[in-house]
Amino acid sequence: MGQQWGMLGAALIGFAGLFVGLIVGRRQVADQAQVEHGQWLRAQRQEAYVQLLDSWETAVRKTEEVVDDEGHQQAEEQGWDWGEHIIPAIDREVTEAWEPVWRAVERVELIGPDAASEAANGLRVAGRTIVSGALDFDAAWPNRARVEAAMEEGRAARRSAVTAAAGVVQTAPRPGRRR
Numbered sequence: 001m002g003q004q005w006g007m008l009g010a011a012l013i014g015f016a017g018l019f020v021g022l023i024v025g026r027r028q029v030a031d032q033a034q035v036e037h038g039q040w041l042r043a044q045r046q047e048a049y050v051q052l053l054d055s056w057e058t059a060v061r062k063t064e065e066v067v068d069d070e071g072h073q074q075a076e077e078q079g080w081d082w083g084e085h086i087i088p089a090i091d092r093e094v095t096e097a098w099e100p101v102w103r104a105v106e107r108v109e110l111i112g113p114d115a116a117s118e119a120a121n122g123l124r125v126a127g128r129t130i131v132s133g134a135l136d137f138d139a140a141w142p143n144r145a146r147v148e149a150a151m152e153e154g155r156a157a158r159r160s161a162v163t164a165a166a167g168v169v170q171t172a173p174r175p176g177r178r179r
Helices: 002-068 071-077 082-111 114-134 144-169
Strands: none
Touching: 002 082, 002 114, 002 144, 071 082, 082 114, 114 144
16 A cells, blocks of 8 residues: 555656646746747837938938028029929928838837837927928028927937937847736
8 A cells, every 4th residue: 555655646746747847848938939029029129210210310311401402592593483383392302201200100109119109209299390390481491590490309309219219129138027
């Protein structure tokens, strides 16, 4: 009888070891999957942040080129009508320059996290201010003071976005409890 109890005890210990091994193995696989997903998401975020900053720089540069272009005054001297020809051309150039920025902002807002989404929204707001300043035809165009104030707001928003993005991409994914 003692021998049977010994075999039963050994079998129970074996099953307990198997059960603990299954739990530990499952946790290890879950942690590995979590880290791999975190690495993938981090790469997607990094790509989105770079795309946003690149499109931002391109849009700012193109807007500055439109504002500084003296070809509009030359077109007026050649008889082009401001309301019919020049203003729509300026509007189209500036609007087209900012379309990639709006798409890039949406992508950052989609993949987050919240700090980066808020910074991207700050870029959207500053970008709209730049566009509004560049397309201010109420006074003598271009309204350089308004455009420069908008550009300064844009530079501050860009610095904030870079700081937020750097904080996200510099944090490596880790296994452990999920939030």
